[in-house]
Amino acid sequence: MAAADTEKLNNLRSAVSALTQISDNEKSGFISLVSRYLSGEAQHVEWSKIQTPTDKVVVPYDTLASVPEDAAQTKSLLDQLVVLKLNGGLGTTMGCTGPKSVIEVRNGLTFLDLIVIQIESLNKKYGCNVPLLLMNSFNTHDDTQKIVEKYAKSKIEILTFNQSQYPRLVADDFQPLPSKGETGKDGWYPPGHGDVFPSLMNSGKLDTLLSQGKKYVFVANSDNLGAVVDLKILNHLIQNKNEYCMEVTPKTLADVKGGTLISYEGKVQLLEIAQVPDEHVNEFKSIDKFKIFNTNNLWLNLSAVRRLVEAQALKMEIIPNPKEVNGVKVLQLETAAGAAIRFFDNAIGINVPRSRFLPVKASSDLLLVQSDLYTEKDGQVIRNPARTNAANPSIELGPEFKKVGDFLKRFKSIPSIIELDSLKVSGDVWFGASVVLKGNVVVAAKPGEKLEIPDGTVLQNKVILISSDPNIACLK
Template structure:
């Protein structure tokens, strides 16, 4: 949320304007679906919006995330789950009532931003309190609170701010090793022209664009641990609907997983899946 103040205080905002740059597109670094879209840029400029937020329609998998709503003053407002009282959580998660979530892809008119900060001196975004652990890699480390602001919250402070409904393909965050395994596998393909997108072979077969992956956090919860368990590359997941891995399982080269598969290892030592194995049913590796 401090991106606006940082742009202004660092001099970068004025430097961009001096170079003739009027509009900025800001997104999360971990959103691999985000990119500069000329059609959206043209729409933003034509409508002369001060700020525009990209939103996408919620699915049942998105109930825990924040959403876009309309304040009683008529302005749009971003509501995060960390800001919701527990007693109101059921209503907060009703995707029929709150249909859209913030992708955190934000378009900003830099001339407006400069003038707004000059006039108000500060962009007073609401604080968000998130409970965390001191060491994110160790769930048993001391509990702490992370205090933050969301850059999308500026939409509620600005008269004329807007939201635009975009394809879900523009929201492809990689926040966990589950997400990382999916995008590194053949579920996705990459090209310079189109960026990262779902493998057409997957959609042609009638499979959901979103694969469900649940890796045991004790063994796959961090990047280095996950790397150790796929030393010869990720398995083929283009034909996989769901993958659940329980316990310490290591994968050989060119493993293929098809359908909905659960792999469980009950022993205390690692299990190894040989190269070229086709897995299309649940397996318990004792």
């Protein structure tokens, strides 16, 4: 490390030690992260050494052994499992306040409702005790605690813990933003889901779970409706003593920037687009060479997590995330949980069906999961078999639909999209009840004009432009 950077780190260490809002573990974790960043520590990938993983490394889902239909055996499997949902994100991108997991996604049920119903159903069916862990951030902790109270009488143990709270760094002088007087939430950030490992340990939850005989934790984003407990995967990991498993799924053109698994110098590891040399970016995005991407559904052996955290061995790639807070340029240093795969023994990927990756990141995703394209049973959102096309429709909604509240107001009821291939909506558009969309549909209202689609309209391979005619005569 250069002398100037050493001085920068020493000054930072002194300033951080004076912060009273965070624990000693958080302070040392933060300083360690910054020290690694300043030392220029980076994992450079030699492109010529990248190999496509074999089926032993990335196991095809359809080769997994079936789980015997024996209730006692299934119970013993599930009693070794914990489900952990990453619940640190806010719903701000969709115009909501509070945790994203409390957005209603289907039939008045929130992400969290569906997760609780899923695990309750499992526990009831097999007489097992699968607990639910929620990893919150300081942004979502208070609201989540209140929400969890409504499940007090449910037959499921719900545990919460917070991921680390780190100070944002002022870009100019590398001092903590809270030391400059930004004492509110804007002075801090949660350092990415790679923080799940030390936070599990520091919260005491890891030791508690191990003392209860738990062996594996299934980690997934709370907004991924496809991330449900899978007995075949759990059984495979236990039988083969895999310490880490990443679920991957076939890449489509919509996923070209997603991280992929590679074999590199005898180990499996995650390759992210940020690690790819400029001259190979197009190759990385190709769905011919790199056919799979990371769903962020991860299965971890709890004893292995403890071993690696205690040894401080989880040195995942650092993701610098520049931001601006009240006119001040700041830096957030983050890590991703998927990047930890190379530190675990006997780590694998499993190439799962696309149905296990159903994230809701925007109102266009909400339209998909609220429509007749899906049904819901026991908390699981299941694709309607009446849909013959294996791919979901491509949906583009304009900024008028971005916020959940605005999105809901613009539909009297969610249209039928079983036979839809693509939909593009722009401008001030309002949908009536019982609208049916088929094939490729474009609906566009000119600026300053309003376009209403009447109740019961069937649109098949249509382009609709603004028209004052209530019968929307302006069809192409």
